[in-house]
Amino acid sequence: MTKYEMLYILDASLTDEAKDALIAKVEDLVNKNGGVIEKTDRWGLRKLQYPINYKSEGYYVLMTFEAEKSFVEELKRVIGITDGIIRRLITKR
Numbered sequence: 001m002t003k004y005e006m007l008y009i010l011d012a013s014l015t016d017e018a019k020d021a022l023i024a025k026v027e028d029l030v031n032k033n034g035g036v037i038e039k040t041d042r043w044g045l046r047k048l049q050y051p052i053n054y055k056s057e058g059y060y061v062l063m064t065f066e067a068e069k070s071f072v073e074e075l076k077r078v079i080g081i082t083d084g085i086i087r088r089l090i091t092k093r
Contacts, residue, residue, distance in 0.1 A: 001036070001066040008079060008088040009058035012045055019059055022084050026063065029078060035067035052086050064093070 008026070010019050023040065030037055043060035052058070067075070072090060079088045 001068060003038075003064070003066050003093040004072060004090055005093055006063045006065070006075070006079075006088060006090045008061055008063075009048070009052075009086045010061065011084050011086055012055065012057040012059055014059070014084055018084065022082070023061055025082070026061075026079070029075065030063075030065050030067060030071075033067070033071045033074070035065050035071060038064040038066070040064075055086065058086055 006026075010022055014022070023042070027037055027040065041062040041064075043062060045057055046060050048056055048058050076088070076090060079085055
């Protein structure tokens with residue numbers, strides 16, 4: 001398995017419960033597909049460099065995990081179609 005980092009930005013207008021639910025959904029997705037989460041850092045609310053969908057702030061989350069390469073492609077697809085997640089970036093460590 002390969003180590004990855006995923007930085008994703010949640011919509012700042014979501015409630016705290018909705019943010020927690022989305023973070024739990026992403027973590028469950030990794031765990032159910034044989035991945036191992038090392039840690040999840042919640043950076044909190046930050047100003048975006050440029051507006052995305054007319055929003056100027058986002059809630060940043062950095063997750064470090066291990067997974068197979070084939071799963072990472074599926075993770076990109078699922079995150080891309082999930083409401084409430086504005087952007088995501090997955091990189092190899």
